[in-house]
Amino acid sequence: MKxxxxxxVEKKWQQKWEETxxxxxxxxFTLPKYYCLVEFPYPSGQxxxxxxxxxYTALDTVARKKRLQGYNVLYPMGWDAFGLPTENYAxxxxxxxxxxxxxxxxxxxxxxxxxxxxxxxxREVNTTDPAYYKWTQWIFLQLYKKGLAYKKxxxxxxxxxxxxxxxxxxxxxxxxxxxxSEVIHKVKSQWMLKITxxxxxxxxxLDDLNFIDRVKVQQKNWxxxxxxxxxxxxxxTGDPIEVYTTRPDTLFGATYMVVSPEHPLLEKWADKLTNMxxxxxxxxxxxxxxxxxxxxxxxxKTGVELLGVRAINPVNGEEIPIFxxxxxxxxxGTGAIMAVPAHDxxxxxxxxxxxxxxxxxxxxxxxxxxxxTDCATGVMVNSGFLTGLSVEDAKVKIIDWLTENGxxxxxxxxxxxxxxxxxxxxxxxxxxxxxxPKCGFVPLDESELPLRLPEVESxxxxxxxxSPLAKLTDWVNVKCPCCGGDAKRETDTMPxxxxxxxxxxxxxxxxxxxxxxxxxxxxxxxxxxxxNGGMEHTTLHLLYSRFWxxxxxxxxxxxxxxxxxxxxxxxMILGENGxxxxxxxxxxxxxxxxxDQYGADTMRLYEMFIGDFEKAAPWxxxxxxxxxxFLDRTxxxxxxxxxxxxxxxxxxxxxxxxxxxxxxIDNLKANTAIAAxxxxxxxxxxxxxxxxxELRTFVLLLNPFAPHxxxxxxxxxxxxxxxxxxxxxxxxxxxxxxxxVEIAVQVCGKIKARLTVPADVSxxxxxxxxxxxxxxxxxxxxxxxxxxxxxxxxxxxxxxKM
RNA sequence: GCGGAUAUGGCGGAAUUGGCAGACGCGCCGGAUUUAGGAUCCGGUGGGCAACCCCCGUGCAGGUUCGACCCCUGUUAUCCGCACCA
Numbered sequence: 001m002k003x004x005x006x007x008x009v010e011k012k013w014q015q016k017w018e019e020t021x022x023x024x025x026x027x028x029f030t031l032p033k034y035y036c037l038v039e040f041p042y043p044s045g046q047x048x049x050x051x052x053x054x055x056y057t058a059l060d061t062v063a064r065k066k067r068l069q070g071y072n073v074l075y076p077m078g079w080d081a082f083g084l085p086t087e088n089y090a091x092x093x094x095x096x097x098x099x100x101x102x103x104x105x106x107x108x109x110x111x112x113x114x115x116x117x118x119x120x121x122x123r124e125v126n127t128t129d130p131a132y133y134k135w136t137q138w139i140f141l142q143l144y145k146k147g148l149a150y151k152k153x154x155x156x157x158x159x160x161x162x163x164x165x166x167x168x169x170x171x172x173x174x175x176x177x178x179x180x181s182e183v184i185h186k187v188k189s190q191w192m193l194k195i196t197x198x199x200x201x202x203x204x205x206l207d208d209l210n211f212i213d214r215v216k217v218q219q220k221n222w223x224x225x226x227x228x229x230x231x232x233x234x235x236x237t238g239d240p241i242e243v244y245t246t247r248p249d250t251l252f253g254a255t256y257m258v259v260s261p262e263h264p265l266l267e268k269w270a271d272k273l274t275n276m277x278x279x280x281x282x283x284x285x286x287x288x289x290x291x292x293x294x295x296x297x298x299x300x301k302t303g304v305e306l307l308g309v310r311a312i313n314p315v316n317g318e319e320i321p322i323f324x325x326x327x328x329x330x331x332x333g334t335g336a337i338m339a340v341p342a343h344d345x346x347x348x349x350x351x352x353x354x355x356x357x358x359x360x361x362x363x364x365x366x367x368x369x370x371x372x373t374d375c376a377t378g379v380m381v382n383s384g385f386l387t388g389l390s391v392e393d394a395k396v397k398i399i400d401w402l403t404e405n406g407x408x409x410x411x412x413x414x415x416x417x418x419x420x421x422x423x424x425x426x427x428x429x430x431x432x433x434x435x436x437p438k439c440g441f442v443p444l445d446e447s448e449l450p451l452r453l454p455e456v457e458s459x460x461x462x463x464x465x466x467s468p469l470a471k472l473t474d475w476v477n478v479k480c481p482c483c484g485g486d487a488k489r490e491t492d493t494m495p496x497x498x499x500x501x502x503x504x505x506x507x508x509x510x511x512x513x514x515x516x517x518x519x520x521x522x523x524x525x526x527x528x529x530x531x532n533g534g535m536e537h538t539t540l541h542l543l544y545s546r547f548w549x550x551x552x553x554x555x556x557x558x559x560x561x562x563x564x565x566x567x568x569x570x571x572m573i574l575g576e577n578g579x580x581x582x583x584x585x586x587x588x589x590x591x592x593x594x595x596d597q598y599g600a601d602t603m604r605l606y607e608m609f610i611g612d613f614e615k616a617a618p619w620x621x622x623x624x625x626x627x628x629x630f631l632d633r634t635x636x637x638x639x640x641x642x643x644x645x646x647x648x649x650x651x652x653x654x655x656x657x658x659x660x661x662x663x664x665i666d667n668l669k670a671n672t673a674i675a676a677x678x679x680x681x682x683x684x685x686x687x688x689x690x691x692x693x694e695l696r697t698f699v700l701l702l703n704p705f706a707p708h709x710x711x712x713x714x715x716x717x718x719x720x721x722x723x724x725x726x727x728x729x730x731x732x733x734x735x736x737x738x739x740x741v742e743i744a745v746q747v748c749g750k751i752k753a754r755l756t757v758p759a760d761v762s763x764x765x766x767x768x769x770x771x772x773x774x775x776x777x778x779x780x781x782x783x784x785x786x787x788x789x790x791x792x793x794x795x796x797x798x799x800x801k802m
Numbered sequence: 803g804c805g806g807a808u809a810u811g812g813c814g815g816a817a818u819u820g821g822c823a824g825a826c827g828c829g830c831c832g833g834a835u836u837u838a839g840g841a842u843c844c845g846g847u848g849g850g851c852a853a854c855c856c857c858c859g860u861g862c863a864g865g866u867u868c869g870a871c872c873c874c875u876g877u878u879a880u881c882c883g884c885a886c887c888a
Contacts, residue, residue: 213807214806222884327886328888337888346886346888349886413887620828623814623829625828671826672825675816682826745822748869791821
């Protein structure tokens with residue numbers, strides 16, 4: 001036996017796979033298909049880290065197994081290459097971002113190829129390629145034409161460090177999701193996408209999808225649907241004040257109102273409010289607070305009462321005070337609330353601080369001590385015609401009353417906001433819109449796509465909030481396609497999430513110049529059968545791409561309502577100290593070094609063996625050795641190989657292993673699949689031999705995890721052909737069972753003995769055999785047997801009484 | 803605060819979903835081989851006890867059951883998501 005030279009062997013097979021194109025998806029649409037997808041990476045300057053291969057290897061094992069099972073598998077890879085880090089690097093080093101991207105992509109690609117993933121490289125896509133972003137822009141134009149893209153002056157999140165606006169989804173705890181810098185509010189005119197129009201469908205359609213639960217829960221929470229009522233209060237000025245509430249049943253307990261500091265009625269009432277100075281001061285203060293300050297928890301309630309205008313409760317005609325307070329948000333509901341301090345914690349705190357009346361309307365709590373909110377099963381009190389009803393009935397009755405009297409109606413609200421879609425940066429897709437003083441916004445004609453990014457001298461972002469593109473007067477100043485007059489191009493670009501919102505469609509037909517992909521290809525390949533990716537994208541990329549896909553479905557471009565049939569998510573790989581891997585913590589493991597030291601197969605195997613796929617797992621350099629040892633022992637099997645079929649004494653175990661490995665790969669339980677293969681390997685060594693047929697099966701089962709070594713072993717053993725053109729082993733359920741089994745014998749639940757019995761032994765015989773055992777006989781001697789039971793193949797339990 | 807999850811040896815993790823807890827791997831201990839180290843091979847390894855066929859043991863306290871890591875009630879800790887969303 002030759003020593004296993006992983007470096008030479010891995011290179012050899014990687015070249016062979018590339019030359020023969022064995023992993024290219026076939027263009028034959030009559031074959032059963034399987035579309036496996038992993039999130040395409042952002043090609044950063046740091047190169048791959050050990051987290052990337054966890055996801056890629058897991059679906060690579062699925063893809064490889066599915067191919068052996070006869071499926072036409074699409075397992076593609078590409079580059080999500082627009083974005084800030086590249087642009088910032090380019091600025092710092094005075095290199096064009098396109099060149100930086102090219103270098104990073106080359107590095108990533110080389111790293112991925114060194115790990116032996118079975119990607120179809122003939123379908124590689126790159127979001128920064130004009131032939132690609134032509135279609136990103138095309139989709140934007142379709143959204144615009146359907147009224148789902150609009151430009152609006154509004155208060156937006158502004159990252160002080162990126163010098164760029166952010167979507168709500170990109171603001172985490174009041175700071176920028178990417179760089180962690182402070183986010184402030186800025187009033188700017190921004191392109192928006194109307195994702196809210198799809199809020200209900202984005203919730204409803206989750207039901208039919210095979211997504212892991214936490215993804216569904218997180219998306220539902222983010223969309224934040226609630227049902228309640230919109231109620232019209234009337235101000236003493238005669239103006240209606242609309243509020244939204246989920247508790248219309250508590251309307252009789254509304255003792256004051258609160259409007260947000262930005263509420264438009266305040267300007268309207270400016271001349272009637274006697275304390276306008278105080279109000280303006282409060283508004284000003286609120287406007288200068290960052291998101292972080294404004295949403296800080298357990299913060300004291302603040303506010304100012306409006307003097308000169310009061311409100312009338314529509315249900316009882318009572319006049320109540322109105323306040324402004326920053327605990328009421330402009331962006332949610334109507335920007336105004338009715339306050340029911342007895343049954344809402346925030347209102348209660350506010351009422352206590354401003355000494356406002358607290359009227360109990362649902363019995364059961366002590367509203368002087370705290371707000372009684374957990375009152376869904378309570379009974380109404382102090383509530384006029386609602387008194388005596390259950391909360392549930394009161395809700396129905398009050399909504400009927402409001403509707404009949406024109407004072408309100410049933411209403412559904414969402415926390416989801418429209419998607420802020422423009423970015424004031426260079427390295428993104430140009431938005432293909434021209435603004436004409438006469439004609440307004442004019443979309444570029446589709447024949448002019450792609451609208452290429454122009455060359456610029458400097459990519460520096462500006463403090464004024466303008467895109468670097470704005471400085472290119474030659475590019476900006478154009479003639480209006482509509483009237484021929486002077487007009488200007490939109491200079492903002494699209495966010496990084498644009499290109500990734502539809503990339504999985506492009507893989508189906510990546511070189512198509514007439515459509516984002518052909519109808520036939522989409523019909524055949526979509527939806528993605530299995531998509532694995534990070535939890536951090538749940539309310540970003542995953543939600544955005546579902547939205548775009550639904551839109552494309554509505555306009556007849558794609559044949560399915562949903563892009564992904566199944567979504568799973570991998571846990572993070574942590575550093576050896578159990579902390580998140582990061583440069584600053586100095587615990588980063590470089591995958592190149594692992595491949596260099598142990599080989600790609602060991603790296604792959606270890607990443608799959610490291611633990612529960614869905615959970616975070618700390619890296620352990622000692623444990624890798626165990627995987628290397630296993631592969632070396634597998635290679636060594638050729639020394640004890642002999643002719644012959646599967647031996648009778650190993651038949652059941654081999655069939656069970658085939659079953660287990662297959663099922664475990666499908667269920668993301670690679671760790672136990674590998675454990676089963678290790679057990680089987682130990683059995684071969686224990687028996688001193690492995691037959692050719694046994695080895696053949698073993699090699700096939702191991703192939704998805706360790707593709708290089710198994711190909712080489714296949715070749716050395718002269719099994720014929722290559723592994724990639726074989727069939728996945730079949731198991732026979734009838735052969736998975738042993739003829740005899742070891743069972744435990746318990747007396748009163750305590751184990752007294754272990755017996756080997758025939759697998760098909762009858763209950764009576766098993767119990768008789770158990771009783772015949774010396775220790776069991778001793779334990780039950782002289783006692784009354786209360787109960788005897790036999791769990792087939794497991795145990796006998798004899799229950800006795802003294 | 804709300805929502806979701808998790809808790810098993812020295813470590814990563816198994817457990818056919820109510821039926822022999824600790825599979826598999828790491829680490830550790832002992833042995834073989836080696837000039838030595840490394841590598842490899844063999845044996846052992848949840849805890850207690852001198853030892854056992856004994857006792858204890860799946861975060862903690864109860865409960866249901868012939869039988870509970872698994873189901874129920876309560877509780878603690880950790881992680882994640884959302885967070886003044888009316």
